[in-house]
Amino acid sequence: MADDHEDTEMVIYNPIAAPLDLSHHYSHTTCARKPSQIKDFYRYFAIPNIDNLAAGMPHAELFPFDTLEAQIALPERFQPIVDTLSSHRPNTSAAQILPETTEYPVTRIVVPKVSPANNAARKIDVTTALQYGATAGYTPLLTFLRQFTRENLHPNVPYIGGPEIVLTNGATDGFNKTLETFSDTWFEGTSPVAERQGMLCEEFTYMNAIQAAAPRGLQIVPVAMDHEGMMVDNPLGLDGPRGLAEILHTWPAEKGKRPHLLYTVTIGQNPTSATLPVPRRKQIYKLCQQYDIIIIEDDPYWYLQFPAPDTGAAVPETNPDLKENPEYKSSGYEFLDSLVPSYLSIDIDGRVIRLDSFSKTVAPGCRLGWITAQQPFIERILRYTEVSTQQPSGFVQSIIAQMLIGPAEPPQPSRLGSRIASAEGKPWDVSGFVRWLEGLRGVYDRRMRTMCTILEEGRFTVRSRVTRASKPADAWSVVDNDKMFDFDWPRGGMFVWLKLNLASHPLSKKTSHAALGHSLWVHLTEKPYLVLLAPGTMFCSTPELAKQTGPNYFRICFAPVEEAKIEEASHRLVKGFQTFWKKRDVQKIETTWETAQKQGCSLM
Numbered sequence: 001m002a003d004d005h006e007d008t009e010m011v012i013y014n015p016i017a018a019p020l021d022l023s024h025h026y027s028h029t030t031c032a033r034k035p036s037q038i039k040d041f042y043r044y045f046a047i048p049n050i051d052n053l054a055a056g057m058p059h060a061e062l063f064p065f066d067t068l069e070a071q072i073a074l075p076e077r078f079q080p081i082v083d084t085l086s087s088h089r090p091n092t093s094a095a096q097i098l099p100e101t102t103e104y105p106v107t108r109i110v111v112p113k114v115s116p117a118n119n120a121a122r123k124i125d126v127t128t129a130l131q132y133g134a135t136a137g138y139t140p141l142l143t144f145l146r147q148f149t150r151e152n153l154h155p156n157v158p159y160i161g162g163p164e165i166v167l168t169n170g171a172t173d174g175f176n177k178t179l180e181t182f183s184d185t186w187f188e189g190t191s192p193v194a195e196r197q198g199m200l201c202e203e204f205t206y207m208n209a210i211q212a213a214a215p216r217g218l219q220i221v222p223v224a225m226d227h228e229g230m231m232v233d234n235p236l237g238l239d240g241p242r243g244l245a246e247i248l249h250t251w252p253a254e255k256g257k258r259p260h261l262l263y264t265v266t267i268g269q270n271p272t273s274a275t276l277p278v279p280r281r282k283q284i285y286k287l288c289q290q291y292d293i294i295i296i297e298d299d300p301y302w303y304l305q306f307p308a309p310d311t312g313a314a315v316p317e318t319n320p321d322l323k324e325n326p327e328y329k330s331s332g333y334e335f336l337d338s339l340v341p342s343y344l345s346i347d348i349d350g351r352v353i354r355l356d357s358f359s360k361t362v363a364p365g366c367r368l369g370w371i372t373a374q375q376p377f378i379e380r381i382l383r384y385t386e387v388s389t390q391q392p393s394g395f396v397q398s399i400i401a402q403m404l405i406g407p408a409e410p411p412q413p414s415r416l417g418s419r420i421a422s423a424e425g426k427p428w429d430v431s432g433f434v435r436w437l438e439g440l441r442g443v444y445d446r447r448m449r450t451m452c453t454i455l456e457e458g459r460f461t462v463r464s465r466v467t468r469a470s471k472p473a474d475a476w477s478v479v480d481n482d483k484m485f486d487f488d489w490p491r492g493g494m495f496v497w498l499k500l501n502l503a504s505h506p507l508s509k510k511t512s513h514a515a516l517g518h519s520l521w522v523h524l525t526e527k528p529y530l531v532l533l534a535p536g537t538m539f540c541s542t543p544e545l546a547k548q549t550g551p552n553y554f555r556i557c558f559a560p561v562e563e564a565k566i567e568e569a570s571h572r573l574v575k576g577f578q579t580f581w582k583k584r585d586v587q588k589i590e591t592t593w594e595t596a597q598k599q600g601c602s603l604m
Contacts, residue, residue, distance in 0.1 A: 017348060018159060018161070020349045020351070022351060022374075023376065025182050029180070033383035036387065038386075039134075057131060060126065060131065065126050066113050066126065067112055067113060068129075069111070070109055071108050072108075074107060075435040076439065077436075077439060078443045079443075080335075080441065081442045109399070109407075112125050113126045114127050115407070117408035121139060124140050129398035131394070133391055136166045136167060137167030138398065141167065141397050141405075144404055145167070149163065149165055149356075149370070151332070152336060153336065154342055154354075155329040155331055156327075157347060158346070159348060161375065163344065163375075163378075164375045164378040165378065166382055167397070168368075168369045168389075169369070169392050170364075170366075170367045171356065171357040174355040174370070175212060177384055179218075180384055181377070183199075183218055183261065194257070196217060196218075196219055196255075196256030197219070197256070197257050198218060198256060198258070198261070199221065200221045200247070200262040200263070201541050202223060202230050202264060202269065203541055204536070204541065206539070207539060213263070218261070219256055219259070223241055223242070223244050224240060224241040225272060225274060227488040228280060229274035229276035230264055230284060231244065232244050232245050232284060233245055234246070240548070244287055248287060248291045258291060261294050262293050262296065263298065264296070265298050266342075267304070267493065268302075269493065270493065271495050271539040272497040273491070273492065273494075273495045274491075275492045278341070285343065288351060289349060293351070298355045299356065300357045301360060302342070302356075303438075306444075306492055333431075335437070350373070350374035353372075355369065361437060366400065444558070444559065447558040447559070448489075448496070451496060451567075454567065455485075455570060455573075455574065458571075458574030460482060460483055460484065461481070461482050461582075462482075485498045485499060495557050495558075498554040499553055500520070500552050505580075506583075506584060507584065507589060511593075512551075514547075514593065517551035518592065518593050519589040523576060523580045523583075524573065524580075529572045529576035530572065531569055531576065534555040534556075534557070535551075535553075535554060536549070536552060536554060539555065556573075
């Protein structure tokens with residue numbers, strides 16, 4: 001079947017075509033939603049000099065906050081990857097990169113009680129940020145992110161009018177709103193099988209997505225993966241998940257509706273760190289066109305694309321066909337242009353819904369992100385947002401907005417003290433944000449290389465054995481190198497996906513791989529190793545896969561610990577593997593496994 005998909009011609013780019021009407025994918029609830037009468041009423045608040053006696057909202061004088069203040073990093077805090085020091089903006093050179101230190105210069109931002117700005121896109125203050133507001137997001141931040149998305153992140157979306165955005169409480173919130181908008185609930189035993197909908201996803205995936213979709217009755221359909229991500233065809237997968245093409249071509253009616261949603265993490269995939277190249281994206285997109293599938297692209301790690309460990313190539317192939325197109329638009333930044341583009345860049349139908357988040361670029365506790373999609377999709381998601389979360393936290397939105405956009409006038413003298421940079425109150429703006437993103441990639445790239453170098457050198461354990469001979473004097477000792485695990489160097493993200501070679505363990509024929517894997521996991525958490533890994537079963541998209549292949553994998557994240565501890569922790573991890581491969585007490589391993597099962601704390 002592989003020959004059917006060798007054609008990787010670019011999906012025709014037609015900038016004058018409108019996105020398709022895909023409203024037939026809306027859930028019944030989505031179709032029934034009407035605009036919020038309360039939110040619609042807000043437009044009357046803008047009448048000049050009107051005394052608002054209608055709104056059920058407190059006056060800003062009653063807010064206990066007069067200002068919101070914070071010390072923030074300069075965009076140049078972290079070193080980018082060396083080969084790209086000058087790629088973030090034309091007027092920044094390697095000489096401007098801040099030295100490695102634990103004491104970083106900072107700047108100060110202040111959100112005032114009332115901003116003097118008349119332009120709503122620049123009016124960042126406590127009075128507006130902490131009041132009931134627009135569902136799509138706080139106007140200054142929404143305006144900034146909309147422009148950043150359309151002009152810098154995804155300037156080549158090939159449908160007329162381009163995409164729209166709506167702010168969310170993080171990517172998980174965005175995903176849940178997308179599910180609510182595009183899927184109906186289905187209940188086993190009461191709902192007809194023929195009405196059951198489905199969601200395709202990588203065989204190993206982000207489990208919050210599965211745990212959000214499965215209770216709605218969506219049938220979770222795993223698609224085979226390799227080191228690059230979701231596979232179109234999987235000729236060797238006779239006993240495991242199949243490729244996307246075969247799943248869709250052979251979908252049996254008795255299983256319910258053919259899946260109409262595809263959830264995917266395409267860059268630095270969680271947990272495998274796979275990065276999907278452009279040619280395969282085009283193949284997958286064509287299949288989604290053929291079978292009318294909505295693509296939910298969850299890409300929190302998009303900015304963390306790493307050079308190849310051997311060649312130093314900037315990132316996996318970007319999109320040369322797109323750049324050769326006379327309609328191609330640069331993002332304005334070499335760093336962003338160098339990244340593998342989003343599915344949005346080939347989305348001629350308007351069937352891609354992209355989830356972005358500040359969780360990996362600023363902080364997870366922000367609970368702030370945005371959805372990018374064609375305008376009718378955003379309008380329907382807005383209708384749900386109006387009666388659910390309404391909008392993200394005004395505290396967070398105003399602080400992020402002030403950091404990125406800056407005040408309408410210079411701030412007053414600092415109340416916070418500390419080591420303030422000379423350009424006090426200067427915002428990051430787009431150039432600074434891009435520079436910050438490039439610096440983050442540099443940090444993660446260095447962490448990844450430190451860890452993977454140690455893992456690469458420690459994959460094998462030495463085992464000696466004595467050969468048999470008719471006379472003891474004729475026997476001799478043989479030293480074997482047994483591979484304990486293997487992995488592919490990440491091309492993006494935060495993770496290393498270890499494939500365990502449990503068959504090489506001396507006890508592999510005396511107990512199950514599940515028992516060995518669990519005992520190894522416990523062993524690594526104990527002194528002197530003290531390292532915690534995530535078992536592969538946590539990321540299996542179905543219970544069947546968790547039993548079949550889950551015990552053979554661990555996910556390692558090189559993000560949570562201090563950079564200085566990466567090397568030490570990686571060496572302890574390798575040492576823990578080596579000592580576990582010397583274990584010979586099968587009874588102890590099985591007892592550990594049985595105890596975990598009885599206590600319900602087995603992760604295998």
